[in-house]
Amino acid sequence: MAAHISRDLAGLGAAAAQWFAERIARAAPPVRVALSGGETPRAMFAKLAAPPFATTIPWARVHFFWGDERFVPPDHPASNYRMARETLFAHIKIPPANLHPMPTDTSAADAAARYEALLQHWYGAAEFDPTRALFDVVFLGLGEDGHTASLLPGQDVLRERRRWVAVVAKGRPETRLTLTYPALESARDVAFLVAGAAKAAMVRAVREGTIDVPAARLKPLGPITWFLDTAAAS
Numbered sequence: 341m342a343a344h345i346s347r348d349l350a351g352l353g354a355a356a357a358q359w360f361a362e363r364i365a366r367a368a369p370p371v372r373v374a375l376s377g378g379e380t381p382r383a384m385f386a387k388l389a390a391p392p393f394a395t396t397i398p399w400a401r402v403h404f405f406w407g408d409e410r411f412v413p414p415d416h417p418a419s420n421y422r423m424a425r426e427t428l429f430a431h432i433k434i435p436p437a438n439l440h441p442m443p444t445d446t447s448a449a450d451a452a453a454r455y456e457a458l459l460q461h462w463y464g465a466a467e468f469d470p471t472r473a474l475f476d477v478v479f480l481g482l483g484e485d486g487h488t489a490s491l492l493p494g495q496d497v498l499r500e501r502r503r504w505v506a507v508v509a510k511g512r513p514e515t516r517l518t519l520t521y522p523a524l525e526s527a528r529d530v531a532f533l534v535a536g537a538a539k540a541a542m543v544r545a546v547r548e549g550t551i552d553v554p555a556a557r558l559k560p561l562g563p564i565t566w567f568l569d570t571a572a573a574s
Contacts, residue, residue, distance in 0.1 A: 341547055343566040345573045349535050353383025356533055356567045360384070360477065361397055363529055367476045369401040372462060374478040374519065376407050376489065377420030380533045381479060382427055389431035399434040405459070407480060408490035408518040409442040411451070411507075418514070419444075442517045448507040452517055456505040459523065473561050474526035482534045486542055486553020490518035498554060521558065528562040537571040 344359070346352040364371050375381065387393060410418045414425075421441035429439060440458060443451045460466050463474045480488045491497055492511040497518060500506050504523040508516040524530075532555075534543055545551035547566065558564070 341564045341566060343547075343568060343573070345568050345570060347570055349380070349383045349569055352380070352533065352535055352567050352569050353385075353387045356384040356479075356531060357387035357393055359531065359565065359567070360388070361393055363477055364397055364402060367528075371402045371477075372405065372475045373402060374405045374407045374475050374524070374527070375420070375424055376479045376481045376533070377409070377423065378481045380481055380535045382423065383535075384479075384533065385424060385428040389428050394432050397432075399432050400438070402434065403438045403440060403462070404429075404434075405440045405475070406442050407478060407524060408516055409444065411444050411448050411515040411517060413444060414441060442505075444517075448509070448515050448517065452503070452505040452507050455517065456503060459504050463526075468522055468526050470561070472526075473528045474523060476528050478524055478527040478530045478560070480524070480530060480532050480555070480558075482532055482539055482542060482546065482555050484538055484542055486546065486551065486555050488532075488555040488558065489524060490516040491521070491524075491554040493554060498557070525558060525560045527560045530558070530560045530562065530564045531567060532564065533567045534572045535569045537574060539572050540574045543568065543572050 344355045346355050409420050412418050414421050442455050490508045495511050497506045497508050500520045506520050546556045
């Protein structure tokens, strides 16, 4: 697993933005990307939202999806979609039709089914082909407990291999929607963005394969690249 270690969060964001721009440039359109939530991606979004990336990346070729979402309205402060919209999408020229947030205007079970149907439409099949990826890039974070997306320790979703999108009703204060392992693993490239000393021990254990947590179980089609600040890499 390759790792890019930056002095601080701003440097991490810059390195991830450059890496992302290179993958967009070499991928055939449409370029399908799954975004993560949390605070760390803000640094990358800030870089992408400013020159040179904001004006040189062919945004019309890129379609954005989400790896997980809190089951809250899209204008809620905790919404992953809202964070991306305010920090990135409001500052670049991207067609609204290229944004595919998880729906939260119905029941959680119906929203998961609808988002799964959307992904299957874009993939062109209802079952994954191990030789063909759904996503060109999947961005993920890492929790201190080893969770990634909303694949939370001890939850039934960790055993889900049939559905592409699942409801996670326990383990956090709010219900969440998450892509399951099969969907997250159908990726040409996966990037973990992790910052802070509090996550250093978990980063090391996951990368060395010495711990059984949700993030360590991820086995994507393509390589995993880690973007870390010096605190997370310590």
